Amino acid sequence: MGQTRATHVFMLLTLIGFFLIATEGNDQDYITIRTLMDDWGIKPQSWVGSDPCANWEGIICNNSRITAISLADMSLKGQLSTVIDLSELQILDLSSNKDLTGPLPASIENLTKLVYLNLVDCRFSGPIPATIGSLKKLSYLSLKNNRFSGLIPPSMGYMSNLTFLDISGNKLTDSIPVSNGTTPGLDMLQNAKHFHFSNNQLSGSIPPQLFSSNMSLIHLLFDRNNFTGSIPSTIGLVKTLTAVRLDRNSLSGPVPSSLSNLSNVAELHLSNNRLTGPVPNLTDMTSLNYVDISNNTFDASDFPNWFSALISVTTLMMENTRLQGQVPRALFSLENLETVRLRNNNLSGSLDIGTTYGRRLHLIDLQKNNITSLGQNNEGSNYNLTLVENPICAGSQNNIAKKYCNISPTDYSNSTPPSNCPACSSGQVASPNCICAKPYKQRLVFTFVSFSNLGNSSYFKALSDNLTSSFQNKSHPVASVSLSHPSWDSFSQLELNIEIFRSGNRVSFNRAENSAITSVLSNQILEGRPINFGPYSLLPSADPGGSNKALIIGAAIGGSVLLSLLVLVGVYALHQKKRADKTLSDSILLMQRTGISSADGPQLKGARLFSFEELKKCTNGFSEANNIGSGGYGQVYRGGLPTGQMVAIKRAKRESMQGAPEFKIEVELLSRVHHKNLVSLVGFCLEHGEQMLVYEFVPNGDLRDTLSGKSGIRLDWMRRLNVALGAARGLAYLHEYANPTIIHRDIKSNNILLDKDLEPKVADFGLSKSMAASGMNSETTVKGTLGYLDPEYYMTQKLTEKSDVYSFGVVMLELITGRSPIEKGMYIVRLIRMTMDKTKDLYNLDDILDPFIGLQTELNGLEKFVDLAMSCVEELQDKRPRMGEVVKLLEKIIQIAALNATTKNPPSTAASYEEYASQDSKDIYSRDFDYSGVFAFEDRGSSSMT
Structure with a gap:
């Protein structure tokens, strides 16, 4: 019995020890989260108490330490604090918070265990800090669609575990850094599978050193930049590549023959450059689905014969490439071919498509060529043929002119429509399962896809089924996914609407569920996605929030709740005022004992009188973990007020306490001066023989x-x-x-x-x-x-x-x-x-x-x-x-x-x-100071300084 009791006591003490260790770490995590709350101006309803691991929304913990923060699409506002002391954090997802602004702080380097960082679709700006290279464990980094500017930090080359790098959609400039023996570069990222650098202002030549046979790249997306020079032949060394986008740059010279070594590439975009020389030979690129080499200045030539080797090709774009002669009949017999665009060339003679064309053939666009006649085997064809601005259309009134010499718009508005569903009430739509609900809505923009026939609903059905399974496998309450209204944008990217319907009895997702869905969609390596679809971005749909009626009902309910809360707040405030009045009276009595009359008490303008217990609580009993400084006067502690505001509390030692007049002066001075370059006084405390001043928390020290x-x-x-x-x-x-x-x-x-x-x-x-x-x-x-x-x-x-x-x-x-x-x-x-x-x-x-x-x-x-x-x-x-x-x-x-x-x-x-x-300049400058020997500015039309 005694042994059993001793065992129980030992286990209890062990548990208490573990609890104390966990609490110390959790205190620091709590303070950091409260700092972020203060910066962002948010507090989800579940963020109650001082334990962020107690089912706080968007927070995941392990052993009482925060390991993941996932707050995608949570309407966060403000900046990312420089004080992010979360030493165990592995996942940080703040994607789709369009009011998150300011720089990415250099202190990001402190998150040494970070594996996943997703800041896509925010509004961060300024340079990407060089300290980001310290995140050696980082595997996934997406800074897509922000406002970052300046150079790509060479230090990124140190992130040896990085597999996904997306910095597209920013304002980054200059060349891509490569290592030179003394400084790092992106060529060191041997494990990276994704280089997504699209839509920036990058310039200079694409460095040949960037590529080697040791790399694992599958996506190389450099489109919509300002690159010049030739395409480096070393790209042909990266045999793992499946997608190459170099379009919409200023690349010149011939296409290197080594490109043909990339037998796994399915998407090749070289359009809208200044490429010259012969039309590239793509014979060995047998995996190609989508080829676009339009709008270059290749040598004039007949249609290339390598097309017959492209057994997987769905889309062939060769507009404005100086092609001439007759279009070969065999081109149209490729089994998977959907679209052929050969506009603005010099193709001539008779167009013979034959009767054995591929069953998927959807569009043949031969506008602005010299086609003079058409074979007789096209009557009753199920593809679209456009011959506008060809000789065959000039002045002709026959059936050919009527059928092929006009352009008809194509409507793909219903790719995966529900069939025979009853009408829904206002603000709700029918799901593919004919359930009326208010779905999560976004518009997806795909960087590339492997097809071009948007009328083929099988592609979208496969994607919607895949997305539905992905959400359900991750235990999200999703019943079905609907895709609709596909279209091409001006950069050959596919856009389409997505609607996600909730399972269960509720007709819509709550905020936390919306955030979780956005987080899943913003992850560009979504498991099991169909190979037909490449990376994508999220754009808000035209109607992301439901009907006005719903808003009115919500406002009415919210107003009722708010009124009730105001009554409760009024009662609470009256109680607090009585308590504060008593505390103030005690403080005035203390001043009187130290030589200050009540009439001479601090004349406060906005400063608050705190009780000793309040300050003790917000610093966890003035714990050592919250001690952030000391001096002859005493100690300074970091604390978090119940409002979420972080404060610094200056607690004087007994032997160094100021006289009451000095303390009164400091309180009064700070309470009446307000300037962004002066530290703000939040309040003070005079209980229990203490002198404490409560300041705004200034995180980066002195x-x-x-x-x-x-x-x-x-x-x-x-x-x-x-x-x-x-x-x-x-x-x-x-x-x-x-x-x-x-x-x-x-x-x-x-x-x-x-x-x-x-x-x-x-x-x-x-x-x-x-x-x-x-x-x-x-x-x-x-x-x-x-x-x-x-x-x-x-x-x-x-x-x-x-x-x-x-x-x-x-x-x-x-x-x-x-x-x-x-x-x-x-x-x-x-x-x-x-x-x-x-x-x-x-x-x-x-x-x-x-x-x-x-x-x-x-x-x-x-x-x-x-x-x-x-x-x-x-x-x-x-x-x-x-x-x-x-x-x-x-x-x-x-x-x-x-x-x-x-x-x-x-x-x-x-x-x-x-x-x-x-900014903040005012005419407060003296006229009698002698500036000689200090400055000799040139007067360029501005007023004199003297």
Whole structure:
């Protein structure tokens, strides 16, 4: 009995241990998810409590750690946070969220276990970060149909496990990177099966080194780019290829004979280029279904004889290829042939199709040729023949002219229609099983298909059956799939509507089910898809959401629920107000005991009074896992409020607590200043003898950690200029727009925080001083940080805004050197003064510049930046500019740096930098500062700065 009890106790302790380990990991996952919620402005109804593994919609866990996030088509808005600390995440699917914008953060590299990343059909922009190459386990990467620009990162070559790469439908430029012994390239992706690069702005030659016999490629889709030069013969080495799209580029020269080695290729598109030489010989490409070599400048020649070897071909497109002579009768006897387009050539003589043409033959288009007569065996044929603008049609009124010299539109509106189904009520449609419902609707756009006869419903029946089985095999509640209204777009892509009907008693899918279906459809390697259909995109259907009546009913129900909720919220708010009033009274009593009357309590504008228990709960008891910083004042904790907002809580140590007046000043100052470059105060707490300030959470830490390399973030020159400008704007607001003026008194790199977009925010107002309008040059006790302290303020104890200017000048010098103000006994201001030589490039500062500053951009404007910084650290305050003037000059530097930059990997265009520099600018600049020696701008029609 005793042994059994001991065993039970041991098992219980073991379970508790496992629970505590899981909880620690789960806390971090919860904080990250709450950060994403805050960024996206969403909270699904199932996201309740602090455990994201407790059946949260779109979240999959293993051992209490998040391993998958699947939120396709969930109306997410905002950006992808730079704080994605999900170390066990393997699947991230955010596809079809068209309001997800901004850059893909460099911190994506932290998701080291990621295997599947699907961001198709969002609105991400900017360059694809080079850090994406750190995702060594990634197998599936789709960035299709976003707004990414710039270069393809060479570092992608490091993703050795990648099998699917889709970056089509973006604004990517320049050439495809290949390795050269020192840098990686896409030729290293030996396991990749899909290179989908269509519809970008890629240019230059397609590098021959990209291809080798060791590659596993099956799809090579380079269409709709700006490629020039010849088709590399090395493509013929990749024997695994089944689809090649090089159409709609500017490729030139002859088609290499090695292309004929690709015996597995079923789709070949070379149209709309500048190819020359003989019409390519495709004799050995016996698997070809679809061939399009139209609109090139091949040598004039008779119809090629290799067509007879293409036993699988369904579609032959050779428009405008300088063909001449008679069309061979044997062409039409190919068993699988559906479409022949030979428009705009010089084919002549009599057209003899014969009586043994293939049973699938659907269309023969010979417009704009020189056909003079037609064989007599075409009466009663079941194919469409078009002879418009041939001599046979000129002035003729016979039956041939009436039948073949006009173009009739073809209607394929009902490919898989339900038959003999009863009429449905408004807003519902009949499924293939004659069940009235409100289906999931989208329009599919296929990059390529292996057929051309859209009237053959068997193709679409096979696809609908396949999709139905796929959904059902994945346990989705799908009864049937209907496909309809197929058509060709201007890029030879197939479009068709898809309607998916729910099984069970409900007539429509809920939001979670819609998301799951979108996730399945956006996966371009859908298992078991018919070989006739290639990759596709999703487009919203014309009626994605049902009828207006449904919306009205939904709005009415929602309104009733909302009214009930408002009543409950009102009762709850009244209860909370009474509770808050009591807490506020307790806090005022505390202030009174420390020398502040209730009349002198904090005058708050938007800041909230928190209870100790609230802050304890949102930080998991001030757990070590949520400790994100410390200093002489105490600790800083990360927390998540019940609203989903992430906050940073500054908790003072007992021995370092400010006096009540200082605490009151900081709370009041922060509650009344609002600027995007100043950290926002959310609230404060004074219970249980504590002093706590609750700030907005700024995820990327402080500038000092970034410059030292501790944060892992590297700032290039343009980023550093933008950080300087943002911080300067925050200070200029305090000095020239706050009423009364506020002097920070502790400007330093530790007190400049970087948000998720690396936008700076000035923080820590504990030493700040509010100056009355006539209180300039006020005497005050000297406070600040060694190395940043204004020497005149230190000597005279007279504080002005120019003291902040001096400190900011030191920060500017930190930005270019990466060094602390005092390092190895050397003061940074003195070091710069001793080293500077204005007769040399970069003022002879090469050896003391931060080595990371110029990794991506040239250092245009650096000398002017140094001039400005040194003017800020002048010993006499009168010789320093005001912060408003500093802002103006930094804007000018950014414009010059952007306009004159020779970028190695430009983060943006000069125009966008100019736009950034001009935003929030106001006429707050002094007229009495001497700019000589700092700038000598050319006046190009703009107003004078002096």
